Amino acid sequence: MTECAVADAKPLAPVPSHVPADRVVDFDIFNPPGIDDMGVHEAWIKLQQSTPYEVVWTPHNEGHWIAVRGKRVRAMYRDPAHFSSHIIWLPKSEGENYGLVPTRLDPPQHTPFREVLNKAIGITATKAMEPMVRSVAVRIIDALAPQGKCNFTDDYAKQFPVQVFLNLLDLPHEDAAEVKEWIDQMTRPDGSMSMEEVMANVFRYVDPIIEQRLKTPGTDLISIVINNDIDGRPMTRDEMRGLVSLLLVAGLDTVVNVLSFFMEFLARNPGHRRQLVENPALIRKGIEELFRRFPVVAEARMVKEDTECDGVEMKAGDMVCVPTLITGTDDRMNGCPMHVDFNRKGISHVTFGDGPHICAGQHFARLEAIVTLEEWLKRIPEFDIPAGEKISHKSGIVCTVERLPLVWTPRA
Amino acid sequence: MKIIVSVPGDGEVNIDARNGWTVMEAMRDAGLPIIAQCGGGRACATCHIHVDSAFFGKLTPMEEEEHELLESLDSFDTAKSRLSCQILCDDSLDGLTIALQPDSVGD
Numbered sequence A: 001m002t003e004c005a006v007a008d009a010k011p012l013a014p015v016p017s018h019v020p021a022d023r024v025v026d027f028d029i030f031n032p033p034g035i036d037d038m039g040v041h042e043a044w045i046k047l048q049q050s051t052p053y054e055v056v057w058t059p060h061n062e063g064h065w066i067a068v069r070g071k072r073v074r075a076m077y078r079d080p081a082h083f084s085s086h087i088i089w090l091p092k093s094e095g096e097n098y099g100l101v102p103t104r105l106d107p108p109q110h111t112p113f114r115e116v117l118n119k120a121i122g123i124t125a126t127k128a129m130e131p132m133v134r135s136v137a138v139r140i141i142d143a144l145a146p147q148g149k150c151n152f153t154d155d156y157a158k159q160f161p162v163q164v165f166l167n168l169l170d171l172p173h174e175d176a177a178e179v180k181e182w183i184d185q186m187t188r189p190d191g192s193m194s195m196e197e198v199m200a201n202v203f204r205y206v207d208p209i210i211e212q213r214l215k216t217p218g219t220d221l222i223s224i225v226i227n228n229d230i231d232g233r234p235m236t237r238d239e240m241r242g243l244v245s246l247l248l249v250a251g252l253d254t255v256v257n258v259l260s261f262f263m264e265f266l267a268r269n270p271g272h273r274r275q276l277v278e279n280p281a282l283i284r285k286g287i288e289e290l291f292r293r294f295p296v297v298a299e300a301r302m303v304k305e306d307t308e309c310d311g312v313e314m315k316a317g318d319m320v321c322v323p324t325l326i327t328g329t330d331d332r333m334n335g336c337p338m339h340v341d342f343n344r345k346g347i348s349h350v351t352f353g354d355g356p357h358i359c360a361g362q363h364f365a366r367l368e369a370i371v372t373l374e375e376w377l378k379r380i381p382e383f384d385i386p387a388g389e390k391i392s393h394k395s396g397i398v399c400t401v402e403r404l405p406l407v408w409t410p411r412a
Numbered sequence B: 001m002k003i004i005v006s007v008p009g010d011g012e013v014n015i016d017a018r019n020g021w022t023v024m025e026a027m028r029d030a031g032l033p034i035i036a037q038c039g040g041g042r043a044c045a046t047c048h049i050h051v052d053s054a055f056f057g058k059l060t061p062m063e064e065e066e067h068e069l070l071e072s073l074d075s076f077d078t079a080k081s082r083l084s085c086q087i088l089c090d091d092s093l094d095g096l097t098i099a100l101q102p103d104s105v106g107d
């Protein structure tokens, strides 16, 4: 409610002279038309289907372009020379204040930092984490199963990735609520705090931890990340706090919401659910189809120099939204894109971004999703959304499922 | 490390790669026309390469899911085929010689 009020109160940007009139759409990425009736993915696809163009322009959120076709979004992610990561969050004036290393760097400055992230949470590191991740999932689900009901978003999705992360970072579990609060402020600001204040809070939390891990390094993720050189020189304190905060921001809210979208789908589609219950081996393979169908991220790029794109002139400094939300579900990327087929061949999606900044935690995210479905379906194979409950989505830099009540019959 | 890639229609290209990135990512960020349409999710097989016999045996063995995907491809070759998104760059692979397969080349 308040979020809409805040968004509506903001004036629309005037249409700049280089934007052709037929490219202008009335679309607020934080509150897309139709979201309440049809859900967030359908609302974004409606925008895609409403235009013959691959790139449109909206006066909302200070005015920006939006790429509305999956292949165009992928091409922009792969072209940092024209579409810079210098600012990646909309609106631009807020995005300027957000600066976690290395998300706002372009290659080649970005590259050595990414090496550190790959080491910390890449394919190899992820394999070693599976037992810990599984034990967290089992503990939470075992506690929920006898209750016969839960609010999945609060009782599982918000607990699981935070606890996993606090384990990885070797931080106390009591910190969970605080950490979650400022991550929410970052990805779906409710107007009560400016981005600068949010970042100040994050750093106030992170700084003493870094201090301590520099003095007594452990085997935790923070120690691994901060004890690295950047192309032969030591990391600065700013770079350390950036990387550590980034791991928290990037690895929590995304997973919380992806899991909620997956479970909403499985609750509504007993046929699909039973396929996974009867053949648990299908989960590992089928997970990619769910990632394709339920992307959650809508970020941006800044035009680096004047450039032509899809028949329009873009000016240096223009912002372009590159929503992953309309990629795997684009009918030019996948046939019958809104249909979920766990045996789909040749899956095409941009759910984790693409190009040099492609999600550093993608393998870890898959692991968290696979483990959740495996352990949940083993214990709670049949579940429903209670009759009469309306499930609402919110659109933002990370899209969310507001709440997801589920009921089931506990085993005797 | 260096990777020598033969690109269909484009001859041999030498690229620099950093440890810890995947071979697919190294090709993509060097601007080669690799499709890689699932971004490294082992779900699309559009990052298919043939690996020179001098290197094939040095790679980390593939998992079942990778094998299953490769088998369905026309240019599948048991002695050469890999998904480049599953191979991590590492100094022990310096000079890695590969051929990007036509089924994985986009525009």
Ligand code: HEM
Pocket (backbone or CB within 6 Å): A085, A088, A102, A103, A104, A114, A117, A121, A246, A247, A250, A251, A252, A254, A255, A258, A295, A296, A297, A299, A324, A351, A352, A353, A354, A356, A357, A358, A359, A360, A361, A362, A364, A365
């Ligand atoms: C389902 C869950 C996830 C989704 C949908 C997702 C999506 C994304 C996307 C779209 C980007 C690209 C941002 C850009 O190009 O500007 C990204 C970057 C990133 N993600 Fe994820 N992510 C997920 C989970 C995770 C997890 C679990 C971690 C950490 C363990 C993580 C760590 C990162 C990091 C560090 C980056 C920045 C990489 C860079 O700038 O080089 N993500 N993610």
Ligand code: FES
Pocket (backbone or CB within 6 Å): B024, B036, B037, B038, B039, B040, B041, B042, B043, B044, B045, B046, B047, B083, B084, B085, B086
């Ligand atoms: S990029 Fe899709 S399988 Fe390698």
